[in-house]
Amino acid sequence: MERKAEDFARQQREISISEFFEKNRHLLGYDNKVKALLMIVKEGVDNALDATEEAGILPDIYIRVKEVKNERYEIIIKDNGPGIVKKQIPRIFGKLLYGSKFHRLKQNRGQQGIGISAATLYTQLTTGEPLEIVSSTGDGKTHKYRIKINVRRNEPLIIDSGIEEGVDWRGVQLRFLTEGLYREYKQSILEYLKQTAISNPHARIVFDSPNGRTEFRRGVESLPKEPKEIRPHLHGVELGILTRMLRETKARTLLSFLTGEFTKVGRKTAKEICSKAEMEENKKPKSVKDEDARKLLEVIKDVKLLKPPTDCLSPLGNEVVKEGLRKELNPEWVESITRPPEVYRGWPFQVECGLAYGGSIQEPKFMRFANRVPLLYQQGDCAITKSVTGIDWRRYKINGKRIPEEPLAIFVHLVSVWVPFTSESKEAIASYPVIIKEIKLAIQECARKLGLYLSGKRKHEYHQHRIRTFERYAEETIKALSELSEEDRERVKREFLELINSNNNKITEEENGGAKEAEKPGEERDGPDREERKSKDRASRQVTLERLLR
Structure with missing residues (x-):
C-alpha cells in the first residue's frame, strides 16, 4: 500500500535534549555501571570546586558512596561553598543545557550546562528516584528539594520542597540513589579523587567508600588566581556565529560592533577591516547581509590581530x-x-x-x-x-x-x-x-632535567659499586702492598682507605658541581678547566699509589 507524504508528516515531532540523552546516555559517559558512579561523583565535585573558588572559599568537600542494595548505591556530596539561591535550584539540577558557564569565555571546569543534570537524568532512569538537594546561602534558611526531569519538555519536575529555619550552615549537599558498581582500580572514584587532590592541592577532600575512609589533606593555603572573562577573538569566529552576532548586537555601527564585541580590536584595526571589506563604518550591523558577512570574514582572516589576553587563564604554577x-x-x-x-x-x-x-x-x-x-x-x-x-x-x-x-x-x-x-x-x-x-x-623540557638527574644518579651508583668492590678486596690488597713495599701493615691500611675516601669525595664534588652547572643554561660543562682538574686528580692518585709501593 502506497503511503502519502501526509502520513509521514503526522509521524514527525520535536524531541527535547533530555529525551535525546535519555536514549544516548553513553555520549555523556554513562555507558557502564562502574563508570556511572564515577561520573556522578565527578560532576558533583567539579561543581563544588568551581563554586567555592569563585566565592573565594578554600574547598572542603565530603563524598560518601554506600551500597544500600545489590548494585544500588547512595551517593552524598557536600561542600562548604556559597550555596544556591532558592529559585535557581530546580533549573540547575533539573534542566539540561542550563548553567552559567556555556555563554562565558572564562576558564571553568564545566562548560556545557549538562553535567549535574545528566546525573539527575541517569538516577531517575535507573532507579526512578529523584535527586535530593539541600542548600543554604548562610542566611539561616536551608532549602530542600526532591527533583526529577520532565524528559519531554526538558524542565525540572519538583516532587516536593521545604525550608528549615535557624540552621547555621552554608553550602550544598546532594543525595543520589542510583544504580552502579563500586570498584577500585585505575579508572575508579578513588583514583579520580587522588588526581583531583594533585591538581587542586588547595582543596581538602574526605571520601567514605565501601572500603573505608580516605582523606586528601590540603597542601596549600591559598586559592588559585581567579581567571577573568574575555570577549571572543575574531580569528576564532565562524560565519554562522558572526551573522548571529550581527543580528543580536546592541551596537549601532559596524565599527562599534567590531571594537565592542571582540577582544583586541581597536579603532584602527576596525577601520582597516571595514576599508578592506568595502563596507561603511557607520553601517548598521543588523543590515549586514549574509554575502557581506562572508566578505567581512574573508578580510578578517588576512588582517593581523593581537593575540587574545591571557589573564583569562589560571594555570596551577x-x-x-x-x-x-x-x-x-x-x-x-x-x-x-x-x-x-x-x-x-x-x-x-x-x-x-x-x-x-x-x-x-x-x-x-x-x-x-x-x-x-x-x-x-x-x-x-x-x-x-x-x-x-x-x-x-x-x-x-x-x-x-x-x-x-x-x-x-x-x-x-x-x-x-x-x-x-x-x-x-x-x-x-x-x-x-x-x-x-x-x-x-x-x-x-621536563624530561631533559630528569635525564640529567638520572645520569648523575647512575654515575653515582656506578662509583659506589666500584668503592664497594675495592672495600671487598681491601684486606688482600693491603696485605700485598705491605709485603711489596715492606711497610707497616697498619700504615698501608690507613693510607689505602684514605685514598679510597679521598677519591669518593672528589667524585661526589664533581657530581654535585656537574648538576649545578647543568642547571645554568648556555654554559659549557666540558671545558679546559674541567680537563685540567681531571688531569691533576689522576696525577694525585698516581703519586699516592707510588708512595704506597715504595
Whole structure:
C-alpha cells in the first residue's frame, strides 16, 4: 500500500535534549555501571570546586558512596561553598543545557550546562528516584528539594520542597540513589579523587567508600588566581556565529560592533577591516547581509590581530604542581614546567607538565588534566596521549621508546577558556597541531632535567659499586702492598682507605658541581678547566699509589 507524504508528516515531532540523552546516555559517559558512579561523583565535585573558588572559599568537600542494595548505591556530596539561591535550584539540577558557564569565555571546569543534570537524568532512569538537594546561602534558611526531569519538555519536575529555619550552615549537599558498581582500580572514584587532590592541592577532600575512609589533606593555603572573562577573538569566529552576532548586537555601527564585541580590536584595526571589506563604518550591523558577512570574514582572516589576553587563564604554577605531586606520590625527584600561553582557533590555552620519579612510585603513571579536572577515560583518543607517545624517552636516559618503562609519573595539564573536548562526556582533548606541539615541548623540557638527574644518579651508583668492590678486596690488597713495599701493615691500611675516601669525595664534588652547572643554561660543562682538574686528580692518585709501593 502506497503511503502519502501526509502520513509521514503526522509521524514527525520535536524531541527535547533530555529525551535525546535519555536514549544516548553513553555520549555523556554513562555507558557502564562502574563508570556511572564515577561520573556522578565527578560532576558533583567539579561543581563544588568551581563554586567555592569563585566565592573565594578554600574547598572542603565530603563524598560518601554506600551500597544500600545489590548494585544500588547512595551517593552524598557536600561542600562548604556559597550555596544556591532558592529559585535557581530546580533549573540547575533539573534542566539540561542550563548553567552559567556555556555563554562565558572564562576558564571553568564545566562548560556545557549538562553535567549535574545528566546525573539527575541517569538516577531517575535507573532507579526512578529523584535527586535530593539541600542548600543554604548562610542566611539561616536551608532549602530542600526532591527533583526529577520532565524528559519531554526538558524542565525540572519538583516532587516536593521545604525550608528549615535557624540552621547555621552554608553550602550544598546532594543525595543520589542510583544504580552502579563500586570498584577500585585505575579508572575508579578513588583514583579520580587522588588526581583531583594533585591538581587542586588547595582543596581538602574526605571520601567514605565501601572500603573505608580516605582523606586528601590540603597542601596549600591559598586559592588559585581567579581567571577573568574575555570577549571572543575574531580569528576564532565562524560565519554562522558572526551573522548571529550581527543580528543580536546592541551596537549601532559596524565599527562599534567590531571594537565592542571582540577582544583586541581597536579603532584602527576596525577601520582597516571595514576599508578592506568595502563596507561603511557607520553601517548598521543588523543590515549586514549574509554575502557581506562572508566578505567581512574573508578580510578578517588576512588582517593581523593581537593575540587574545591571557589573564583569562589560571594555570596551577610550577610550585603548586610540584607540591601536589609530592603530597600524593612522595617521589624522590620532581620537576614542573609551565609553557607560555598559545592560541588555537582564536582561543587562548596554556600547558603545564610535571614529572615525578622514584620514591613511592612503583610503576609508570600517566595523568591527564583539563582545567584542573582529571581525564580518566578515552586515553587513546586524547592529544595528551599522542604527545607523550610521540617522544623517544630513551633520549632522556629513560627506558622505553614510546611509553616510559620506569617508575615515572607524567602530569600534563591544559587550561583554556574553551577546552576542545572530543565529545560531550569531556574525556579526551582534540588533537590540534598547536596543542600537541605545546604539550611535547613542555614534556621534553621536563624530561631533559630528569635525564640529567638520572645520569648523575647512575654515575653515582656506578662509583659506589666500584668503592664497594675495592672495600671487598681491601684486606688482600693491603696485605700485598705491605709485603711489596715492606711497610707497616697498619700504615698501608690507613693510607689505602684514605685514598679510597679521598677519591669518593672528589667524585661526589664533581657530581654535585656537574648538576649545578647543568642547571645554568648556555654554559659549557666540558671545558679546559674541567680537563685540567681531571688531569691533576689522576696525577694525585698516581703519586699516592707510588708512595704506597715504595
